[in-house]
Amino acid sequence: MTPLLAIAAASLRRVLRDRTALFFILVLPVVLMVIVGAVASGGQDFRIGVVERDTSAAAGALVKELADTPGLDVSRYRDAASLEISVARSDLDAGVVIPAGFGSAIRTGKPVVLQLMAEQANSTQQAAALRVRSVVASEGARVQAALFASRYGGSYAENEARARSLQIRTAAVGVVPETVKTTAATLPAGYEYSAPTELVLFVFLTAVASGATIVETRRLGMFERMSSAPVAPGTIILGSALTYVSIALVQSIILVAVGSLVFGVSWGDPLGAGALLLLWSLVGGSAGMVAGTLFRTPEQASAIGPVVGIALAMLGGCMWPLSIVSPTMREIGHVTPQAWAVDAWTALLARHATLTGIGGELGVLALFATLFFALSTIRLRASVSGSPFRRHASTRAVRP
């Protein structure tokens, strides 16, 4: 076993033996994710207002479908203006306007525009809009199936009924393009938003808090011990960081698994998401090393580290989307690695970007990790070679 692996293995063994650390690393994030998930997706029904400007059967079917969807509470409105006011006041979570001629347009296979109202900065409304969109999409799938079938015989109405009975629930086919007041600069609302930002927040937080262990290792004189052997400072840093990077990766994988299995979160392009998870683990691990070489006492590291982590998360858009803050704050936010990670997730999830699409963000994250590693190596050298980070507890003279 090389010194690098020996250092990584020893610190991993120590973490695995520390029950409290394991709780914070593995259990707490999952518990919080479940709680946040339950709050974001459960609870009250979304209140949806509908203006029906078309009296066709198709329009009626759509409204019925919306009303039958669990979690949606549909009420009818007379005009778009009052609907809009209610949405703006948050009396409603989303508004839908079915235009005149909806039924005939569908019957003839012409595109039709549904108007969907939801405040972009309001995550509840965005979540409600998302639900409406999914209902519209499955209704659209049925319409398309019916249209397709009518080419081969039978009336539209017969085929429509057949399609409905088959319960075709394919993904958004999109014969019904809807206008939504969103620019896709934010993550999709609801749980899709909270899961990736939570991951960004937690992985970083845990890694920075693990800086306390590094401080402890330093104060135990173990870094001096390692340096008195023929081992280079860079090897010591990389070996210690390897542990924390692996922990961050394991944590990410657990959060991703819980997110997709329990809450059906989609994490976008697998290659892009994988690269992003890896880079974020490197950023977290190296930031932990910076904390570990910067602070004097483990208490300092575990008290200040998480506060800094949460502050960075706020600035970087983990708590609320950066699209709702002022342009200045958005720029300041991009001083944090968090902002770049959230940007990358937004691109992956809201705009369905692939690995190449988030290349820029990944590059910036790689830069952060490199910077953190360099900084901690310099700090470690200084801490080993004495001032001002000397070990304390110089033994006093005691007469034997």
Add this chain to the structure above:
Amino acid sequence: MLQVGRQESSGYVLECEGLAKSFGDRRAVEGVGFRIAPGEIYGLLGPNGAGKTTTMKMICGLLRPDRGSITIAGRQAIGNIDVRGLVGYVPQDVALYPDLSARENLQFIGRLYRLDRRTLAERVAEALALTELTERAGDRLDAYSGGMRRRLNIAAGLLNHPRLLILDEPTVGVDPQSRHAILERVQAFGRDGLAVVYTTHYMEEAERVCDRVGIIDHGRLIAEGTRRELVAELGEHDSIELEASGNLDRLAEVCRSVPGVSTAAAADHSVQIVTEDGRSILPAVLEAADRSGCAVTSVDVTEPDLEAVFLHLTGTALRE
């Protein structure tokens, strides 16, 4: 600097010359130099803050000297990572993972020296046997006593079979029995041909285990030689130890004014006096003690030892 019986033959394991190190404007070490031959145990004796640990760390490569040179087994050592493989370092404060077992700690340290699997297993077993910890090898260190940890700390410095062993106050906080065992071991290391640097502020230890002793104070090596040579340097002198209670600094001051007393200094519960003829000035000293208002509880006139040498050279007691 007082140089007694300087060894001139070549083949030293360690040669350092003119070592100096400052921390900010505090000069921790200033112009320290000595040489150690294979099988020799060299004691570095000095009070707290004298610069012993700083000197040891420079030799181990943990501190870069501001000035001076270090040669280990004929190889230039400063900034040379490979040379560290020849050195075994036993730090002053125990440096081991408390949440790992003794065996895990030793395996970890052995791997830092790139020992292969078989050698590692052998050396770990050897180190455990040496410290008589084989039976407790699987226990976590936080279940060990302080003395056991110290013993393991020493064993850890031997895993790489060093040619130069650096022991920085290895017996602090160890009970007399374990101390005895440790000192025996150190003497055995010498017989095995290891070159050993042994730092301590216990004069008795330096006298007992070290072939040669360097006396260090305020970062300077002020005398060096065998015990006999150093004591002979004092000439015909006696050492008086007055155990007393009261203002000992005042007592020392009064004693210094007694004719025939060369130096006197307060130690923790006593006043140490170096004089040319202990017996004849004793009445005058006791009378002086009376005048200073201190109650003398015991008087001990002895042959001078390293402590007296230190007192003579620096005017202060080794134990403050």
